[in-house]
Amino acid sequence: MSAGPRRRAVIAGVxxxxxxxxxxxxxxxxxxxxxDRALADAGLTFADVDGLATTGFFPMYATGVxxxxxxxxxxxxxxxxxGSSFEVLVEHAAHAVEAGAVDVVLVTYGSVQLSQMGRRxxxxxxxxxxxxxxxxxxxxxxNTLVGNYxxxxxxxxxxxxTTPEQLAGVAVSMRRHAAHNPQAQEREPITVEDVxxxxxxxxxxHKLDCCVISDGGAACIVTTEERAADLPRAPVYVLGAAHAxxxxxxxxxxxxxxxxxxxxxxPVAFAxxxxxxxxxxxxxxxxxFTITVVLTVEDLGFCAxxxxxxxVENGGLELGGRLPTNTDGGGLSACHPxxxxxxxxxxxxxxxxxECGATQVPAAAIAVAHGTGGMLSTGATLVLGKEAP
Amino acid sequence: xxxxxxxxxxxxxxxxxxAPVPDADSAEYWAAAHDGRLVVQxxxxxxxxxxxxxxxxxxxxxxxxxxxASGRGTVYxxxxxxxxxxxxxxxxxxxxxxxVDLEEGPRVMTNIVGCEPEAVTVGMAVKAHFEAVSDxxxxxxFSPDE
Numbered sequence: 001m002s003a004g005p006r007r008r009a010v011i012a013g014v015x016x017x018x019x020x021x022x023x024x025x026x027x028x029x030x031x032x033x034x035x036d037r038a039l040a041d042a043g044l045t046f047a048d049v050d051g052l053a054t055t056g057f058f059p060m061y062a063t064g065v066x067x068x069x070x071x072x073x074x075x076x077x078x079x080x081x082x083g084s085s086f087e088v089l090v091e092h093a094a095h096a097v098e099a100g101a102v103d104v105v106l107v108t109y110g111s112v113q114l115s116q117m118g119r120r121x122x123x124x125x126x127x128x129x130x131x132x133x134x135x136x137x138x139x140x141x142x143n144t145l146v147g148n149y150x151x152x153x154x155x156x157x158x159x160x161x162t163t164p165e166q167l168a169g170v171a172v173s174m175r176r177h178a179a180h181n182p183q184a185q186e187r188e189p190i191t192v193e194d195v196x197x198x199x200x201x202x203x204x205x206h207k208l209d210c211c212v213i214s215d216g217g218a219a220c221i222v223t224t225e226e227r228a229a230d231l232p233r234a235p236v237y238v239l240g241a242a243h244a245x246x247x248x249x250x251x252x253x254x255x256x257x258x259x260x261x262x263x264x265x266x267p268v269a270f271a272x273x274x275x276x277x278x279x280x281x282x283x284x285x286x287x288x289f290t291i292t293v294v295l296t297v298e299d300l301g302f303c304a305x306x307x308x309x310x311x312v313e314n315g316g317l318e319l320g321g322r323l324p325t326n327t328d329g330g331g332l333s334a335c336h337p338x339x340x341x342x343x344x345x346x347x348x349x350x351x352x353x354x355e356c357g358a359t360q361v362p363a364a365a366i367a368v369a370h371g372t373g374g375m376l377s378t379g380a381t382l383v384l385g386k387e388a389p
Numbered sequence: 390x391x392x393x394x395x396x397x398x399x400x401x402x403x404x405x406x407x408a409p410v411p412d413a414d415s416a417e418y419w420a421a422a423h424d425g426r427l428v429v430q431x432x433x434x435x436x437x438x439x440x441x442x443x444x445x446x447x448x449x450x451x452x453x454x455x456x457x458a459s460g461r462g463t464v465y466x467x468x469x470x471x472x473x474x475x476x477x478x479x480x481x482x483x484x485x486x487x488x489v490d491l492e493e494g495p496r497v498m499t500n501i502v503g504c505e506p507e508a509v510t511v512g513m514a515v516k517a518h519f520e521a522v523s524d525x526x527x528x529x530x531f532s533p534d535e
Contacts, residue, residue, distance in 0.1 A: 130407060134414075134441055136409045136410075136415075137440075137441045137497070137498065138498040139407070140406070140407055140409060140498075140522075140528060141486045141498050141499060141500050142470055142473055142475070142477075142478030142481065142484060142486060142500070143468075143470065143486040143498065144470060144472070144473050146472075147468045147470050147486050150468035151466045151467070151468050151486070151488060152466070154466045154467060154468060154511065155465065155466040155511065158466070158511040158512075199471070200469070200471050201471060201472045202468045202469065202470050202471060202472070202486075203468050203469040203471070203506075204468075205468075250441070250498070251488060251498065252440075252441070252488055252496050252497055252498045253441070257465075257466055257488075
């Protein structure tokens with residue numbers, strides 16, 4: 001590497017694919033559509049790409065996407081931490097471009113989960129009774145994906161007096177944001193009463209406490225500040241990032257059901273970015289379930305542990321509220337194709353570029369995208385900024 | 390898409406509980422439950438007790454031995470599953486999945502049986518009983534400890 005000015009990682013382009021229902025597209029075609037649009041947004045072409053970061057549900061996934069897209073990159077990353085993968089992939093890509101290992105990393109995500117597997121995947125499956133290795137210990141009891149998050153919600157209610165109505169407030173706010181997103185899967189306004197009177201899937205979580213199940217993809221371009229200087233979009237800086245894990249698939253192995261990996265990744269990412277939670281203007285927080293958001297706002301330090309319920313209720317997460325969150329409508333209303341983390345980054349960048357129209361947070365300068373993966377198993381925090389650090 | 394829930398009351402014979410396949414770490418744990426005993430691992434060095442079974446102590450990485458547990462514990466958290474398309478579980482709906490903190494310390498996932506789902510609470514005292522699920526494995530279910 002040649003000596004010279006410090007290379008700073010920026011996000012130079014972002015895009016979402018069409019969503020939420022893409023029966024006419026293959027999974028790889030969703031990657032391609034999102035990649036086309038992110039490159040166009042950045043003013044780049046596939047010929048400029050020398051790195052690829054993506055992940056999915058089988059090994060050598062990134063290699064397969066490279067093949068499909070006709071790329072021969074010198075940098076490949078397919079780290080899979082579940083829904084938080086894309087925050088980790090951008091963290092890694094930022095390190096790699098800053099180290100000079102690669103210049104332009106395309107980060108893509110694509111899924112046709114809704115068309116292929118249907119709604120059964122999220123709310124009905126996950127209790128098949130077989131699992132490899134130690135995951136078997138929690139697989140014998142008919143617990144479901146929703147059931148795992150329900151265990152955390154029940155414990156949070158027990159320890160802190162959190163109510164179903166407070167959880168419902170998260171879903172209501174996401175739906176209000178989704179009303180402004182023409183692509184959103186669910187746009188009809190809902191009330192707290194609608195949420196708590198929707199059917200219980202796994203007590204205490206109701207149907208409307210759960211994310212939608214969608215097709216969709218998204219992409220971003222990570223490059224250097226220097227390269228972005230010649231590109232059309234204002235660069236968004238990667239100010240700091242960190243990730244953490246507490247357990248894999250066994251909730252019985254999670255030390256505390258009310259303390260997620262965000263409690264570890266958040267403070268490290270904020271310290272690396274040189275900010276505090278109070279400096280954050282807008283947040284994109286993984287909302288697989290309403291409880292996920294309550295735990296995340298506490299663990300990232302936006303409020304004290306146990307106060308998440310009162311933080312999120314009465315519009316706390318809406319424009320003008322305590323912490324405008326998931327301004328696209330989130331996974332609860334807009335789009336949740338399995339690993340939503342890439343969408344969080346796209347919306348954070350759009351906020352910092354001032355492109356969000358009716359849900360734009362005025363003068364947003366610092367955004368946080370926080371992904372949660374597995375069964376609250378992993379957390380990855382990405383701090384993005386409008387200005388160079 | 391076929392609505393499989395419409396088949397919930399079909400005529401097929403009940404599907405048995407899934408059985409774990411014992412491996413080098415777990416064989417003794419499943420075998421003990423098959424014989425009606427709940428065992429936990431204890432570190433011979435620092436005396437930390439743990440589940441699930443591993444080849445070493447999670448605290449000091451020392452060697453572990455098996456010790457018999459009382460089978461008593463308290464509910465750390467629980468949920469009532471009201472939707473699961475997989476058999477045999479969908480035949481049990483609604484049923485309780487819980488995390489139980491054993492008297493000895495380790496936490497296990499289980500089903501709470503022998504009471505209405507509505508009767509389960511966080512902190513409730515429970516005790517283990519056992520069900521053989523294969524020739525080599527049993528599992529510990531829990532019910533209210535009255």
